[in-house]
Each structure stands twice: as structure tokens, then as C-alpha cells.
Amino acid sequence: MSGFPFTALGWFGAISRRGFLGTSLAATLVPSAVTAEESVTAPDASSPQPKSVLPPRNIPSRELPVPKTVSPQLQAFIGAPYPVGWNDIPQDTTAWKQLALQSAAAVASDITAIKEKFRLQVEKTTMAGVPVFVITPPEIAPNNRNRLLVHIHGGGFVLFPGEAGAGEGMLMAGYSKCRVVSIDYRMAPDYLFPAALDDVTAVWRVLLASYEPSKMAIFGTSAGGGLTLSTILRAKSQGLPLPGAIAPASPTTDLTWSGDTVMANAYLDNVLVSGNGWAHAATTLYAGTHDLTNPELSPIFGDFSGFPPAILTSGTRDLSLSDTVRTHRKLRQAGVHAVLQVFEGESHAQLLTPFVPETKEAFDEIVGFFDTHLKI
Amino acid sequence: MSGFPFTALGWFGAISRRGFLGTSLAATLVPSAVTAEESVTAPDASSPQPKSVLPPRNIPSRELPVPKTVSPQLQAFIGAPYPVGWNDIPQDTTAWKQLALQSAAAVASDITAIKEKFRLQVEKTTMAGVPVFVITPPEIAPNNRNRLLVHIHGGGFVLFPGEAGAGEGMLMAGYSKCRVVSIDYRMAPDYLFPAALDDVTAVWRVLLASYEPSKMAIFGTSAGGGLTLSTILRAKSQGLPLPGAIAPASPTTDLTWSGDTVMANAYLDNVLVSGNGWAHAATTLYAGTHDLTNPELSPIFGDFSGFPPAILTSGTRDLSLSDTVRTHRKLRQAGVHAVLQVFEGESHAQLLTPFVPETKEAFDEIVGFFDTHLKI
Numbered sequence: 001m002s003g004f005p006f007t008a009l010g011w012f013g014a015i016s017r018r019g020f021l022g023t024s025l026a027a028t029l030v031p032s033a034v035t036a037e038e039s040v041t042a043p044d045a046s047s048p049q050p051k052s053v054l055p056p057r058n059i060p061s062r063e064l065p066v067p068k069t070v071s072p073q074l075q076a077f078i079g080a081p082y083p084v085g086w087n088d089i090p091q092d093t094t095a096w097k098q099l100a101l102q103s104a105a106a107v108a109s110d111i112t113a114i115k116e117k118f119r120l121q122v123e124k125t126t127m128a129g130v131p132v133f134v135i136t137p138p139e140i141a142p143n144n145r146n147r148l149l150v151h152i153h154g155g156g157f158v159l160f161p162g163e164a165g166a167g168e169g170m171l172m173a174g175y176s177k178c179r180v181v182s183i184d185y186r187m188a189p190d191y192l193f194p195a196a197l198d199d200v201t202a203v204w205r206v207l208l209a210s211y212e213p214s215k216m217a218i219f220g221t222s223a224g225g226g227l228t229l230s231t232i233l234r235a236k237s238q239g240l241p242l243p244g245a246i247a248p249a250s251p252t253t254d255l256t257w258s259g260d261t262v263m264a265n266a267y268l269d270n271v272l273v274s275g276n277g278w279a280h281a282a283t284t285l286y287a288g289t290h291d292l293t294n295p296e297l298s299p300i301f302g303d304f305s306g307f308p309p310a311i312l313t314s315g316t317r318d319l320s321l322s323d324t325v326r327t328h329r330k331l332r333q334a335g336v337h338a339v340l341q342v343f344e345g346e347s348h349a350q351l352l353t354p355f356v357p358e359t360k361e362a363f364d365e366i367v368g369f370f371d372t373h374l375k376i
Numbered sequence: 377m378s379g380f381p382f383t384a385l386g387w388f389g390a391i392s393r394r395g396f397l398g399t400s401l402a403a404t405l406v407p408s409a410v411t412a413e414e415s416v417t418a419p420d421a422s423s424p425q426p427k428s429v430l431p432p433r434n435i436p437s438r439e440l441p442v443p444k445t446v447s448p449q450l451q452a453f454i455g456a457p458y459p460v461g462w463n464d465i466p467q468d469t470t471a472w473k474q475l476a477l478q479s480a481a482a483v484a485s486d487i488t489a490i491k492e493k494f495r496l497q498v499e500k501t502t503m504a505g506v507p508v509f510v511i512t513p514p515e516i517a518p519n520n521r522n523r524l525l526v527h528i529h530g531g532g533f534v535l536f537p538g539e540a541g542a543g544e545g546m547l548m549a550g551y552s553k554c555r556v557v558s559i560d561y562r563m564a565p566d567y568l569f570p571a572a573l574d575d576v577t578a579v580w581r582v583l584l585a586s587y588e589p590s591k592m593a594i595f596g597t598s599a600g601g602g603l604t605l606s607t608i609l610r611a612k613s614q615g616l617p618l619p620g621a622i623a624p625a626s627p628t629t630d631l632t633w634s635g636d637t638v639m640a641n642a643y644l645d646n647v648l649v650s651g652n653g654w655a656h657a658a659t660t661l662y663a664g665t666h667d668l669t670n671p672e673l674s675p676i677f678g679d680f681s682g683f684p685p686a687i688l689t690s691g692t693r694d695l696s697l698s699d700t701v702r703t704h705r706k707l708r709q710a711g712v713h714a715v716l717q718v719f720e721g722e723s724h725a726q727l728l729t730p731f732v733p734e735t736k737e738a739f740d741e742i743v744g745f746f747d748t749h750l751k752i
Contacts, residue, residue, distance in 0.1 A: 054455030056439040059643045063432040067636035069702060079430030260443035260721040261692050267435045268640050316637050316697050325692060325718040326445060332717075332741065340716045341708075342701040345636040365708065 064268060067345040073356040078317075078345045082270055087277040096158055096189045096285070099278070103155060104164035110354055111167050117355070118174030122166065128202035131184040133166040135173040143376050144178035147215045148207065150243070151182040152200055152231070154222030154252075154349060156282030158188050168221055168352055175363040176370065181207065185227075192288035193297055196223075200231050204240065213241035214375040219366065221313075221349045222320070223283070225251025229299035229327065232307055242308050245373040247366045249313040250320040250349045251327055253300040255283050255292040259322025269319040269347040300326055304334040311339050311369040313362055315346025337373075341365055440644060443721040449732040454693075454721045458646055463653040472534060472565045472661070475654070479531065480540035486730055487543050493731070494550030498542065504578035507560040509542040511549040519752050520554035523591045524583065526619070527558040528576055528607070530598030530628075530725060532658030534564050544597055544728055551739040552746065557583065561603075568664035569673055572599075576607050580616065589617035590751040595742065597689075598696070598725045599659070601627025605675035605703065608683055618684050621749040623742045625689040626696040626725045627703055629676040631659050631668040635698025645695040645723040676702055680710040687715050687745040689738055691722025713749075717741055 066079035090096040115122060121136040151169030153160055160167075162184060169182030185199035207216065220228045225248030235242055257275045266274040287297055295302030300323065310331055314324035321342070331338035343351060343358055351362045442455035466472040491498060497512040511527075527545030529536055536543075538560060545558030561575035583592065596604045601624030611618055633651045642650040663673055671678030676699065686707055690700035697718070707714035719727060719734055727738045 054442040054451060056441040057455075057457075057643075057646070059438050059440050061437040062435050062639075062642065064435050064639050065432040066430040067634075067698075069634055069636060069698065075430060079433075081433075258443075258445055260445060263438075263440050264644050264693055264721075265640075266438065267433075270433070316701060317640055321692055321718075322443075322445065322720055326720055328717070329720070329737070333737075340718065341704070342697075342716065342718060344698055344702055344705070345640075361705070361709075 070343075070345050071357045074345070074350075074353065074358050077350060077353050077356065078270070078347070080270055082273050085278075086273045089278055089281045093189045096282075100155075100159050100161050100187070103159040104161055107160065107164050107167060111163060111170070114167055114170045114174065114354055118170065120170055120173055122163070122170070124163070127181075127206040130186075130199045130203050131162075132203060133163060133169065133182040133184065135166065135169050135180040135182060137173045137177050137179075139177055140179065141177035143371060144176065146212070146376065147178050147217075147370075147374050148211045149173075149176060149178050149180045149370065150204070150207065150216060150218045151180050152185070152218065152220035152224040152227045153182065154220060154224040154250075155187075156252075156279045157193075157196055157223050157286035158282040161187065167354075168219075168224070171352065171354065171359070171363060172219065172366075175360065176367040178367075178370075188282065188286040193286055193290050196227060196286070197230055197234060197296055200227055201234050201238070201240075204231060204235065208241060212375060214244040216243045217245040217247065217370045217374055218243050219247035219249075221249040221251075221352055223252045225249050226253050226299060229253060229302070230296045233295055233299055233302045236303075236306060242306070244375060245309045245311070245370050246307070247311045247313070247369065248327065249324075249351055249362075250315075250318050251299075251312070251323055252283060252320065253298060253323040253327050255287055255298045257283075259320070259326060261322040262319055265317055265319050265321060265347075268317040270317075271348040271350060272319045275319065300330065304331050304336060307331060307334065307336045307338075309337040309369070309373045311341070311366055313341050313343070313351050313366070315343045315348075315350055317345055317347045318350070319348050339369065446719075446721050447733045450721070450726075450729065450734050453726060453729050453732065454646070454723070456646055458649050461654075462649045465654055465657045469565045472658075476531075476535050476537050476563070479535040480537055483536065483540050483543060487539060487546070490543055490546045490550065490730055494546065496546055496549055498539070498546070500539070503557075503582040506562075506575045506579050507538075508579060509539060509545065509558040509560065511542065511545050511556040511558060513549045513553050513555075515553055516555065517553035519747060520552065522588070522752065523554050523593075523746075523750050524587045525549075525552060525554050525556045525746065526580070526583065526592060526594045527556050528561070528594065528596035528600040528603045529558065530596060530600040530626075531563075532628075532655045533569075533572055533599050533662035534658040537563060543730070544595075544600070547728065547730065547735070547739060548595065548742075551736065552743040554743075554746075564658065564662040569662055569666050569670075572603060572662070573606055573610060573672055576603055577610050577614070577616075580607060580611065584617060588751065590620040592619045593621040593623065593746045593750055594619050595623035595625075597625040597627075597728055599628045601625050602629050602675060605629060605678070606672045609671055609675055609678045612679075612682060618682070620751060621684050621746050622686045623689070623745065624686065624703065625700075625727055625738075626691070626694050627675075627688070627699055628659060628696065629674060629699045629703050631663055631674045633659075635696065635702060637698040638695055641693055641695050641697060641723075644693045646693075647724040647726060648695045651695065676706065680707050680712060683707060683710065683712045683714075685713040685745070685749045687717070687742055689717050689719070689727050689742070691719045691724070691726050693721055693723045694726070695724050715745065 119138045123134045153165030166182035169180040173180040186195040228248045262275040293301045314321045328340045495514045499510045529541030542558035545556040549556040562571040604624045638651040648655050669677045690697045704716045
């Protein structure tokens with residue numbers, strides 16, 4: 001509220017009946033508006049900040065109802081309980097591989113349903129030795145005849161091997177009426193950083209021989225959103241041409257897991273649930289012995305100047321909402337055309353829930369963004 | 377994550393070691409991906425939804441640290457404790473007026489600091505009998521010579537009477553190098569709905585006699601963001617010309633307080649804290665006996681077609697984050713050019729915190745948006 005410039009200083013005074021200012025913790029911690037200096041430039045969100053001396057906030061337990069402000073179809077997903085085993089962390093290589101196989105089996109029927117609904121042709125092949133799925137919709141939109149959308153799947157650099165990873169790419173092919181190549185990159189525990197990025201970059205090099213970069217986009221969710229961003233960082237560093245647009249969703253951009261919503265949205269998010277579950281263990285596994293602030297692992301610590309136009313998607317309950325908005329801010333600070341969409345009540349990667357109206361809405365926005373920014 | 381189209385169906389299966397599917401609540405509630413129908417059109421977020429039968433989620437108590445991912449200056453505000461008296465609800469007219477006076481006194485020193493920092497001239501006058509503050513920066517940018525920015529302050533339709541309400545307008549004048557008119561509209565408890573909207577509309581009519589509508593923007597935060605939207609609805613219904621752009625921040629668009637973050641961000645937000653405090657009481661007071669879903673009270677229930685380009689601002693801890701993103705989605709569904717920015721860790725209206733880097737960043741984005749969309 002206006003007058004609320006004032007949130008911490010004026011606000012407390014405004015509604016205090018007990019002479020709050022001058023006696024409280026806040027009064028000693030909050031810089032005076034008169035003397036505090038404003039940085040000339042925006043803060044560098046990429047630098048890890050020193051430990052704050054401010055105490056944490058105690059959040060009471062409470063009941064969180066299912067929102068009525070989303071479609072009934074989506075309500076069923078938002079209202080679902082936490083995944084069984086979300087904090088059941090595999091203890092060895094065999095257990096991780098078992099989890100990956102389970103993830104693939106679990107989505108198999110959805111993959112089939114998506115292929116059928118959109119009448120997609122899915123061809124498995126390799127590019128530079130990397131397995132990929134070429135997904136072709138029954139009709140290619142006229143603008144899309146020379147375009148290609150490149151999909152990088154999520155799953156914490158561990159889950160959804162093989163065709164199981166291509167579901168998001170299939171949804172995109174269906175909604176966009178454009179060809180999609182979905183990359184089945186190498187994953188942990190067998191292959192650690194930078195194997196996944198190496199594979200994506202190798203495929204990108206192959207595609208550059210056949211397609212104009214300005215007619216291609218790269219997109220992905222969660223780890224796939226992070227890989228989308230780190231692929232751009234690496235392409236920049238190697239002098240490779242960049243795509244015409246990117247669309248990272250719920251991107252895993254910070255393997256230090258320091259974004260505020262990792263804590264703030266803990267237990268609100270019913271997909272990842274908290275930063276202490278399998279997903280944190282998976283990204284740490286993939287990082288191996290590398291510095292977690294390496295921009296090719298955690299692109300939020302990289303230089304976003306010169307990035308292509310970007311559309312970012314998240315949800316209000318997403319554990320990665322902070323990483324999404326930090327990425328958006330940092331792109332804007334670098335002068336990049338970047339837009340943000342956030343969906344009511346959605347948890348991590350829930351924009352991919354198949355066949356709910358909000359998913360079509362999110363994809364339609366991304367498709368429209370690609371259509372605007374990719375050359376024909 | 378990709379494969380996570382799958383969040384509720386596949387996901388559970390993926391990490392379950394106990395054959396979750398087929399036995400759980402979710403399995404009976406979650407529509408099958410194969411049989412569920414996707415709406416052809418996007419959901420109508422404006423219609424109040426029927427009560428869901430899904431049970432609420434039990435969120436455990438926990439500690440929420442101050443994020444290190446924002447500037448040290450902002451950390452002090454995010455880390456401040458809840459306002460004393462946030463849930464101390466005035467019980468009669470005298471107490472409400474006392475609270476309003478306290479709010480004005482509390483921000484007086486900030487108002488002085490803002491005026492001094494930006495060397496602003498502030499002139500009190502009236503338009504159509506409504507008190508307004510005309511705020512003039514020391515230098516008007518060349519593009520802004522014929523432009524005017526119209527400010528509607530927040531405060532739950534109760535707080536920040538007089539010059540106390542003009543702080544956001546002063547920040548805007550300073551950052552934009554453009555003239556601002558800030559409207560000191562009538563408020564509760566003395567004047568209920570639609571007094572505030574009547575006053576804003578009356579001022580808008582006066583301004584239309586002197587300025588091209590395409591060279592004006594309307595902006596405001598919290599109740600002022602809601603009034604920005606309802607002013608457009610009323611101008612449409614009365615056939616008045618619309619401004620060239622609008623900028624509602626943390627907008628109070630839903631006086632039924634049904635947005636998901638009212639509950640999800642409760643106790644995370646250190647400005648409003650929850651939907652059971654003074655702010656809910658204030659908006660209900662202002663509504664009087666009117667239906668809370670009246671679009672002139674709760675613009676989320678209105679028709680956004682034909683709205684001017686809009687830039688919306690919120691924070692990841694904002695109790696009004698849902699209302700901000702619902703407004704953004706609904707504007708996009710109506711085909712309006714609308715962009716969203718969400719700031720890391722910020723609570724309700726905390727984008728107005730004076731003299732922190734993130735505030736300059738938020739205002740610079742809004743100023744740039746106005747510069748793009750207002751005629752010269």
C-alpha cells in the first residue's frame with residue numbers, strides 16, 4: 001500500500017498502540033530511510049550474500065485449503081497429498097537407478113495418452129551419439145515449417161530416462177504444431193556434471209548444421225530449465241550461435257538451493273515438498289565434486305548478457321518460484337527481453353500437469369512467445 | 377520437471393515404494409489423464425468456484441530464515457518482525473480514525489525524506505472538489521513534458537489520509553522525472569463504497585480536459601492497485617477514454633480474499649501477516665452492504681477486455697501474490713498486453729520500501745513500461 005513505502009518503519013508505527021518504535025528489535029535493525037543509501041545499480045543477485053544476523057521467523061502450523069480459484073481439474077492435483085517417498089533418499093547407485101526406472105514406469109501411461117491425444121509421431125534416433133526423440137505433430141503450422149523446438153527434460157538430473165523424459169516435448173509439439181527434438185542426455189548416478197550439458201551442447205551443434213539458430217528455441221522445466229540456461233551460457237563461451245528464444249520453467253538455477261521459496265514454500269509445494277527431499281540429494285549427486293556456484297551448474301551465478309528473449313513460468317506454491325523470479329530479474333538487469341508468468345496455486349513443475357486448462361494456457365503463452373520471436 | 381506432467385499421477389507412482397496408486401485418496405480424486413477432458417477455453421478465473429471436497433493440507437510449524445538473495449538493505453525489512461497490532465482490529469469509527477491518524481503520523485518522516493531526496497515540489501489543490509497533490513520533480517524528462525502519471529494510494533481504503541498517501545506518487549515522480557497527481561480520495565469509515573471510486577473517476581474526468589488520455593498512466597499499490605483496475609472498469613462502462621498504461625502493484629482485486637496466497641503466504645508476509653488482520657476488516661468495512669463480488673469492489677470479477685497495457689508487481693511472500701497473478705492471467709486471457717514482475721522475498725506492498733535497491737529496480741521497470749506505452 002502506498003504509505004507503505006513504510007512497511008518496516010512507518011508501518012509499525014502506524015498500527016502500534018504501544019510505542020513500538022525505539023524499543024524493538026526492528027528499530028535497531030532497520031536502516032533509517034533518511035540515512036540508508038540506495039545502490040546506484042541493481043543488486044547483484046548472483047553473488048552469494050553474507051550470513052544475515054537477523055533471526056528467522058517462526059511460522060505457526062496451519063491448514064492450507066485447496067484453492068477454488070483454479071479449474072476443478074487442477075484443484076485435484078493441487079489438493080493431492082505429498083508424494084509418498086518424497087524424502088526417501090536413495091542411499092546407493094542401485095537405489096538411484098531403481099528410482100529412475102520407477103519414474104519412467106510411472107509416467108508410461110501418460111506418455112501414451114499424450115501421444116494419442118495429439119496424434120504424434122515419435123522417432124528415436126541419435127545426434128552426435130546422444131539419444132534423442134524427434135516428435136512430429138500431424139500438422140505443422142505454416143510458420144513452423146522451418147522451425148525446431150529443442151526440449152531438455154527435468155527430473156533432477158536423475159529421473160525420466162528414455163522416452164519418459166519426452167512428455168513435455170510431446171505436449172509442446174501438440175500445442176505448437178511444430179517439430180520438437182527431445183534430448184535423452186546422460187544422467188547421474190552413472191554420469192555426473194558436466195555430462196548432461198555436454199550432451200545437450202553436442203546435440204545443439206548438430207542441429208546448427210540443419211536449422212537456422214534464429215528459427216530454433218530451447219525449453220525445459222526444472223533441471224531442464226536450468227540446463228536450458230546453462231546451455232546458453234556454454235554456447236556463449238564457445239562462440240556458438242544462440243537460439244531465437246528460450247522458455248525455462250520452474251528452472252533449477254541454483255544448486256545451493258538458497259532461493260527464499262525453498263524455505264518459504266516448503267510444505268506448501270506438493271511435488272518437491274521441501275529442500276530436504278530426493279531432489280536436493282539428486283542435484284547434489286549430479287554436481288559431484290564441483291563448486292555448486294559454477295554457472296554451468298547453477299546458471300543464476302552466470303552472466304546473462306546477450307541471452308535470447310525468454311519466457312519464464314512458475315506457480316505461487318513452487319519451491320522454485322524464487323529461482324524463477326531471480327532468473328527473470330537477472331535477465332532484465334542484463335537488458336534481455338524476458339517475461340514471466342506465474343500460475344495460481346501451482347507447485348513445482350505443475351505447469352506440466354497433462355490435460356488441465358491451465359497447462360494449455362501456459363503452453364499457449366509459450367507457443368505465442370516463440371511465434372513472436374522465432375524467425376519464420 | 378518433465379515427466380512431471382505427471383505430478384499427481386505419475387509422480388506418486390514414480391517415487392512410491394508402496395504401490396501408492398490404487399489405494400490412496402489421490403487415486404480416487406485425481407482425474408485420469410486418459411479420460412479427463414481439457415476445457416477448450418481457459419478457465420474463467422472470475423467465477424467463484426464451488427466448494428472443493430478435497431481436504432486441506434496440514435502445514436507444519438517451521439523457521440523461515442531471512443533470504444540472503446536480496447540486497448542487505450532489503451534484508452532488514454524482510455527480516456523485521458510482524459507489525460505490532462496487525463490483528464488488533466478497530467471496533468468502532470473512532471478507533472478506525474485513530475488508526476488512520478497513526479498511519480499518517482508514522483510515515484511523516486519518510487514523506488519528508490522522499491521529498492528531500494528527489495527535491496520534489498508538492499502542491500495541494502483540488503480537482504472536482506477532490507483533494508489532490510500535484511508532485512513535480514526538479515527536472516522533467518523531454519519525453520514526459522506532456523505526460524501525467526495518476527497515483528491512487530493504498531491503505532485498505534482507510535489508512536494514509538492527506539499527504540501521507542502520496543509517498544508512492546513521490547517515489548514515482550522522482551524515478552520517472554514526470555509530473556504525478558496523487559488523489560486523496562474519501563475513505564472509510566466516513567465514506568464507504570463507491571466514494572473512493574467516485575472521487576478517482578471525478579479526477580480522471582477533470583484531467584481528461586487537460587491531457588491526452590494516451591499520455592497518461594494510472595498506478596497504485598494494494599487498495600490503490602485495486603482502484604486502478606476498478607477505475608478502468610468504470611471508465612469503460614461510462615465511455616470515458618482510458619489511459620495509455622496502468623501499473624497495479626500487490627493489487628487488492630478480490631474483497632472475498634479467496635486468492636490462494638491469502639492462506640499460502642499467511643505468516644510469511646510480514647506486512648499484512650494474514651487475512652484475519654486489520655486489512656481484511658478494513659476492506660470489508662469499505663464494502664459496506666455491497667456484494668463483495670461487485671467488479672467495482674473486486675475487479676477480478678470484471679471484464680478486462682480492452683484494458684490498456686499493464687505492468688503488475690508483487691513479491692514471493694506477498695499475501696496478494698495470487699491476486700496479482702490472477703489479474704495478470706485474466707488480462708492475458710482478455711488479450712491485453714500485460715507483464716508481471718515478482719520480487720524475491722518481498723511481502724505485501726514491500727516494493728515501496730524507500731531507498732532499497734529493489735525499489736529502484738521495480739520503479740525503473742514501471743517507468744520504462746510507461747515510457748514505451750505512453751504517447752509523447
